[in-house]
Amino acid sequence: MVAESGIDWKLVEVMPWWKAMMSCPQDPKHHGEGDVARHTHLVVAALQADPRFADLEEPARRILRLAALLHDCGKPATTRYEENGRISSNGHARVGASIARRLLWERGVDFAEREAVCALVRWHMRPGYCLDSDDPERTAITIAQSTRCDWLTLLAEADTRGRIAPGTDDALVPVGLFGELCKELGVWDAPYAFSNSHSRFVYFRTPGRDPRYAAYDDLKGTLTLMSGLPGAGKDTYIQQNLVHLPIISLDVLRKELGIAPSDPQEAVAMAAMERARVFLRKKQDFVWNATNLRHELRARPLGLAADYGFRVKIVYREVPHTQLFTQNRNRATAVPESVLNKYLDRWEVPTEIEAHTVTYVL
Numbered sequence: 001m002v003a004e005s006g007i008d009w010k011l012v013e014v015m016p017w018w019k020a021m022m023s024c025p026q027d028p029k030h031h032g033e034g035d036v037a038r039h040t041h042l043v044v045a046a047l048q049a050d051p052r053f054a055d056l057e058e059p060a061r062r063i064l065r066l067a068a069l070l071h072d073c074g075k076p077a078t079t080r081y082e083e084n085g086r087i088s089s090n091g092h093a094r095v096g097a098s099i100a101r102r103l104l105w106e107r108g109v110d111f112a113e114r115e116a117v118c119a120l121v122r123w124h125m126r127p128g129y130c131l132d133s134d135d136p137e138r139t140a141i142t143i144a145q146s147t148r149c150d151w152l153t154l155l156a157e158a159d160t161r162g163r164i165a166p167g168t169d170d171a172l173v174p175v176g177l178f179g180e181l182c183k184e185l186g187v188w189d190a191p192y193a194f195s196n197s198h199s200r201f202v203y204f205r206t207p208g209r210d211p212r213y214a215a216y217d218d219l220k221g222t223l224t225l226m227s228g229l230p231g232a233g234k235d236t237y238i239q240q241n242l243v244h245l246p247i248i249s250l251d252v253l254r255k256e257l258g259i260a261p262s263d264p265q266e267a268v269a270m271a272a273m274e275r276a277r278v279f280l281r282k283k284q285d286f287v288w289n290a291t292n293l294r295h296e297l298r299a300r301p302l303g304l305a306a307d308y309g310f311r312v313k314i315v316y317r318e319v320p321h322t323q324l325f326t327q328n329r330n331r332a333t334a335v336p337e338s339v340l341n342k343y344l345d346r347w348e349v350p351t352e353i354e355a356h357t358v359t360y361v362l
Helices: 014-024 037-051 060-070 091-105 111-123 136-144 148-163 166-186 197-204 234-241 249-255 268-280 295-307 320-330 337-344
Strands: 221-227 248-249 286-289 310-317 357-361
Touching: 014 037, 014 111, 037 060, 037 148, 060 091, 060 111, 060 148, 060 248, 091 111, 091 286, 091 337, 111 148, 148 166, 221 295, 234 286, 234 310, 248 249, 248 268, 249 268, 268 286, 268 295, 268 337, 286 337, 295 310, 320 337
Parallel strands: 221 286, 221 310, 248 286, 310 357
Antiparallel strands: none
8 A cells, every 4th residue: 555665546546445535525715626535645745745755764754655645534434514514524633543543453554653653643633733722832742752743744734735725835834833842842753751651641640730840659559451452362461461460350340240342331330440449449459451442441440540649551452453353253252343343443552641651562
């Protein structure tokens, strides 16, 4: 699909996700070029014409090409006609990151490259609006935790040039200012240099926090939270590395409560939180074992543990596409493939914004 020589457009243009973009309209006020696919062609061309892109080495060019190709793949799922006749696609960047993750995982793209692409897709809109946020410094530091801001700036500028609309030159100004802010903060091509992992963890949990402040580490215990698709090997990892700790397993709780994976899960989550409070009050290390594939789902147990003064670790487990479906079918508690496909459509890999440490077991 994408190689050092460029994009294989004949291969791309027969894919279902590309055809969806071909039939997806955009607001003509901002996209006089037409549908999302036409816009994407222009963005890729603008990126490849940028001399700064030519100065990059592989795999950076490949990552940026993929990000440009996929940056708006979430628009078909999020595009709506407003009452005033305008067209919007609110939330398409986050949805697009999940779509891109599944597409690249199914094609066997290297994990680090894939996640670099997904992070660029996730944040590609933000440089143009960063300075309008309540806390531009915090926005830039948050973005830099999962993507390179120099690459993101290149993509955002190509995204701006790759459309037909009035005021394109004006729209490039805030993107450039975002880049200057990133350089000033020291996050142009690397994450922010926090004093330690606890300072980083507290910063991302505390609005208005000074990133330079070194947090005092008086943590009382550790929660290890497992994350990964059903069948990815989370139970095996626990048996090999964490079997000495008490385990809260949402699969076990579902059995106890008689709740199927396809049923509403709130009762299971509430029961798990109550069991977690028992370990937290005792200051006892423990494991939380569930898929935990969305940021919001991870935030509940991680936030609870943080409130009790616990260190939080995430262990993310992943296997290749074909292996996953085989392992899931062979599990004692196999997840229906219809449910597994829903997980894949809302799949967010954890980052160090969420925890003291994240271990990727691939």
